[in-house]
Amino acid sequence: MGPSDRHDRLRRWQAASLLAAAPMASLAASDAPATAPPPSPPGQQRVAAAVLVERLHQRVLSGQSATATLESWCAEHGLAEQARVRAVRVHGQDKVAPMEVLRALGASEGTAVRYRRVQLVCGSRVLSEADNWYLPTRLSPAMNQVLDSTDEPFGRVVGPLGFERQTLADQTFWPARSDGSHGVILEVRALLRDRQQQPFSYVIESYSAHALP
Structure with a gap:
């Protein structure tokens, strides 16, 4: 065998070695830990937040109770360890019912109208605040007693009325x-x-940005 033959065999061996190593290099690259995706640009974050706002909007409109809607929302988005919505009474801010409220309730002059302002809270987050004017004569004595003496959410208290x-x-x-x-x-x-x-009740509900995850 001459020197040229030996040189050709050496080149063929080196080429074969490179081809054998290629799959191993590819496998090693695929086993490398994936890098975290870059954070979303501010524009995308704003769009995502707007989508969540509209989703909450539709849930509130289709729900029968703000308390129940927020409780399920809190659970789905992990807003608190325990997805239990509680009402926190806000005292000292009594408001006279505006004329539009009286008309909607069908309340005539002299009709008893009570006012209740509450915050609906899940964990440490204030999800919403509500002004609520209601007619106590259309509730049971037991319901009125609970509303007067506790912070229990209004929707939960009047649930037995089967309200719409x-x-x-x-x-x-x-x-x-x-x-x-x-x-x-x-x-x-x-x-x-x-x-x-x-x-029997007129509510103005203001939902907070704290309701967003």
């Missing part, structure tokens, strides 16, 4: 509307009617 919720007006805000210490992403005005279709 009628949306009167609704509007979303994104970016959130500044409102005191909370940015408001959704405002809903609704009327609650009992099984006999008698209105």
Whole structure:
């Protein structure tokens, strides 16, 4: 065998070695840990937040109780360790019922109208605040006693009435509307009617940006 033959055999051996090593290099690359995806640009984050606002909007409109809707929302988005919505009464801010509220409730002059302002809270998050004017004569004495003496959510207390919720007006805000210490992403005005279709409660609900995950 001459020197040229030996040189050709050496080149063929080197080429074969490179081809054999290629799959191993590819396998090693595939086993390398994946790098974290880059954070979403601010524009995409705003779009994602707007989508969540609209999703909450539709859930509130289709639900019969703001308390129940927020409780399921809190659970789905992991807003608290225990997805239990509780009402926190806000005292010292009584408001006289506006004329539009009295008309919607069918309340005549001299009709007793009570006012209740609450925050609906899940964990440490204030999800919404509500102004609620209601007719105590259309509730049971037991319901009135609970509403007067506890922070129990209104919807949970009057549940036995089998009420229906009628949306009167609704509007979303994104970016959130500044409102005191909370940015408001959704405002809903609704009327609650009992099984006999008698209105007994008028609520103005302001949903906070804290409801977003």
